[in-house]
Every structure is written in structure tokens, then in C-alpha cells.
Amino acid sequence: MAKKFPKLSGKLILAPMHEVTNIAFRIMCKKYGASLVSTELLSANALSREATSSLKLALTDKEEKPVVVQLFSQNTDSIVKAAKLLERKFDIIDFNFGCPSKKIMSQGSGGALLKRKNKIGEIVRELTSSVDIPVTVKIRLGVDKKNINVIEVAKICEENGASAIIVHARTVDQGYSGKADWSQIKKVKENVKIPVIGNGDVFSAKDAEKMLGETGCDYIMIGRGSIGNPFIFKQIGEYLKTGKVIEQTKEEKINDYFQYIELTKRFDIFSIKDAKLKAQEFTKGIPGCSKLRQELNKVKTWEEIKKLVELI
Ligand SMILES: Cc1cc2nc3c(=O)[nH]c(=O)nc-3n(C[C@H](O)[C@H](O)[C@H](O)COP(=O)(O)O)c2cc1C
Incomplete structure (x- = not known):
């Protein structure tokens, strides 16, 4: 049985971002109303060895709770070891199945895993059965346009105990270019029972309203729109409540x-x-x-x- 994804105070979640979502930035986003915040992706291999640099990135504080730690690796034993090490400090463990970085893909991690359905099942099953906190997955639509498998992957994750699915609606080989295809978020929502978190190209209050309306997703994850602008969480939150767009001086x-x-x-x-x-x-x-x-x-x-x- 999957652990239940917590009921969040609002609809907006801060995306994990390398060299952006450190503890200071997460607290700023929290202050402006992000309901959930996430570390950047951390190497489960390094954490399982208790490497000082990775442990430093896994720093957290009660001020930012609830908080997610995101892990990446292709080694199931390291993933489980890192998750067990961190489960008392964090509220949710998120696993990265989408990072397009060459360095991470060449190790067989991140987006490279989207091709390996059995391995996805194994990682999610081992993770969810090893820790007492909810486990989420962050996926993309597939490795490329010819290999869109997001619904199948989402179902595998759900069957193996994931508590929620984050869909960044681009393929891995798109990187951050082109437009996110929100229709795929809608399809995932129609095919799983656990919460679906929509992600990709939400830069304004209107975008957020549109994504919620078009996809029926349960929550929205915001990445680039928050860089240098943690206020975006308040701006969108206010708009969703009152229909008014507030600005910062x-x-x-x-x-x-x-x-x-x-x-x-x-x-x-x-x-x-x-x-x-x-x-x-x-x-x-x-x-x-x-x-x-x-x-x-x-x-x-x-x-x-x-x-x-x-x-x-
Ligand atoms: C600078 C930067 C760093 C990122 N680092 C991560 C990461 O560590 N883990 C991850 O899953 N996604 C990472 N992403 C992807 C974002 O979490 C998000 O999925 C993507 O930017 C799409 O959302 P957006 O259109 O709101 O930016 C990163 C994106 C950017 C721009």
C-alpha cells in the first residue's frame, strides 16, 4: 500500500533545481506560500557513502517543512541506503527519472532510466518498501518524441507504491526547449489514482490557472518562474483565491x-x-x-x- 501523499495547504510546489533550491531559497519560497519545497537532485551514491559535500546539500530546517529530498542514481542499493539515511529529516523522498544532463544520463541515471521499465519498477518498489515516508517520482514524457511512455511509466510507479507523480511535460531530449505538452499531464491524471503534479512552463498566475483547468492536475510545480522571484508563489496563490494579480515593488x-x-x-x-x-x-x-x-x-x-x- 502506498503511503498517502500529504494534503498540502495550497496548490503550488517549488521544483527541485540544481544550484537554485538550497535551504535559503526554499525558506524564501515557503515564506511566499509554496506548499511544498524540494532540494535539488542529490546523488544517492554519494549520500550512501555519507560524502560531506552531499550531506551539506541535504541540510534542512523545521522552518521549511514539509520538505522533499530528491535523489538520483541507478544503483538500487545506494538509493535505499540514502533514503534510509534521510527519511527522518525529510517529509517525502522524490526520485528523479528525468534529468537530461549528459553527466547524469551517462551514468545510466535520471532520464536514461525512462527506457528501463523493469528497473523503474524495481527502484520504486525497493524505495517504497524500505522507508516509512511517502515516495514520489519525477518523470518526463519519454526519452524522445518517438518513445513517449509517460502513462505506462506512471502506472508502473503507482503499482509499485509511489504516493504521487510529478510530470514534467517534455521529453528528455527536449531538455528545456520547446513547449511543455500539458495534454500528457491530463492523460496521466486520467490513468492513475494517486495525485498528479503538473510541471512545465508555468511562469504566471494565468499559466497556473490554465494548467489546473486544462489538465485537472492536483498540484502545480514551478521551476524557472521562481528563479530570483520567490514572490511568484504569493502572486499565483492570491490570483487563484481572488482573481487579482498583485505585483512587487x-x-x-x-x-x-x-x-x-x-x-x-x-x-x-x-x-x-x-x-x-x-x-x-x-x-x-x-x-x-x-x-x-x-x-x-x-x-x-x-x-x-x-x-x-x-x-x-
Ligand atoms: C537551473 C535548473 C536546475 C534544475 N535542476 C533539477 C533537479 O535538480 N532535479 C529535477 O528533477 N529537475 C531539475 N530541473 C527541472 C525543473 O525541476 C523543472 O522540471 C523544469 O524546469 C520545468 O519546470 P518550469 O517550466 O517551471 O521551469 C532543473 C531546472 C533548471 C532550470
Whole structure:
């Protein structure tokens, strides 16, 4: 029997994103109303060896709960070992069956697994029978246009105990290009009983409303739309409740950036590289942001970065 996917406080979930969804960013998204947040994909192989760098990425805090840890690997023993190591810290374990990165695919992990139905069944079965918390899967439509198998894969995951299915409505070889095909999310929803989380190309409140209406999905997962813009969760949440689109002022955006930086310091993950990148992302769209980008290239210290952002 699958463990029940928890009833979330709202419809919106933060997508796992490599080098984006660290603990500081997750807390910001939570503050703005994301009902569930996720770590980036973490190597189950490295975690099963208790590698320090991976354990650092598996840092969590009660402020962000409920929180998901996403794992990738092709080695079932490592996956189970990593899941057992983390199940007391996290609320849900998500497994990645869709990452298109060459490095991960070449190890036979991520999107490469979508070709191996027996292996998918084995991983989900072993995971769900080894831990006491819900296990979800994040899948794509198939490896490429000629091999769309999302419904079959979704059913295999459900039969083997998955608690919910996240569908990023692109094929693996599409990467992030082209348009997400939401009609496939609808088909998955019609073919499984567990909750379906729709993902792909939700950048605005209207997109969110449209995805819910067109696909009947239970929840929406937002990735790129939240980069430098955790406020998107409040904007969409408000719109779904009231039909009104609220906007953020320049000062509020800058304030969010400084709050994010404070959190990175609090959790000891601050870096100059990240502070510069996030300065660009959080100020995107503000007049003067392209000049800021050039100026950031010239500076080296946090004090200098701070001064530049304050001046924008
Ligand atoms: C920078 C970046 C990093 C990502 N890292 C991950 C990851 O670690 N695990 C994962 O399952 N998907 C990852 N994704 C994919 C997103 O979770 C999401 O499925 C995809 O971006 C589509 O959603 P969107 O259109 O809302 O961005 C990443 C995407 C981006 C842009």
C-alpha cells in the first residue's frame, strides 16, 4: 500500500533545481506560500557513502517543512541506503527519472532510466518498501518524441507504491526547449489514482490557472518562474483565491535579495559566486539591472556587492 501523499495547504510546489533550491531559497519560497519545497537532485551514491559535500546539500530546517529530498542514481542499493539515511529529516523522498544532463544520463541515471521499465519498477518498489515516508517520482514524457511512455511509466510507479507523480511535460531530449505538452499531464491524471503534479512552463498566475483547468492536475510545480522571484508563489496563490494579480515593488525585490543572503549566512552556505548570481536574478527587470550585471563582474567582496545592489 502506498503511503498517502500529504494534503498540502495550497496548490503550488517549488521544483527541485540544481544550484537554485538550497535551504535559503526554499525558506524564501515557503515564506511566499509554496506548499511544498524540494532540494535539488542529490546523488544517492554519494549520500550512501555519507560524502560531506552531499550531506551539506541535504541540510534542512523545521522552518521549511514539509520538505522533499530528491535523489538520483541507478544503483538500487545506494538509493535505499540514502533514503534510509534521510527519511527522518525529510517529509517525502522524490526520485528523479528525468534529468537530461549528459553527466547524469551517462551514468545510466535520471532520464536514461525512462527506457528501463523493469528497473523503474524495481527502484520504486525497493524505495517504497524500505522507508516509512511517502515516495514520489519525477518523470518526463519519454526519452524522445518517438518513445513517449509517460502513462505506462506512471502506472508502473503507482503499482509499485509511489504516493504521487510529478510530470514534467517534455521529453528528455527536449531538455528545456520547446513547449511543455500539458495534454500528457491530463492523460496521466486520467490513468492513475494517486495525485498528479503538473510541471512545465508555468511562469504566471494565468499559466497556473490554465494548467489546473486544462489538465485537472492536483498540484502545480514551478521551476524557472521562481528563479530570483520567490514572490511568484504569493502572486499565483492570491490570483487563484481572488482573481487579482498583485505585483512587487523594486524595494520589495531588493529586500528579498538581502533576506535570501541573510539566510545563506545563517545556514553557512553563503558564497560570493552565489551572491553575485542571485543579485542578477533577484533584480531582473528592474531598470539599471544590466548595468549592475557589468559592475558585479568587477567586484570581489560582499561589501562591494551589497553597495552595488543598494544603488540600483
Ligand atoms: C537551473 C535548473 C536546475 C534544475 N535542476 C533539477 C533537479 O535538480 N532535479 C529535477 O528533477 N529537475 C531539475 N530541473 C527541472 C525543473 O525541476 C523543472 O522540471 C523544469 O524546469 C520545468 O519546470 P518550469 O517550466 O517551471 O521551469 C532543473 C531546472 C533548471 C532550470
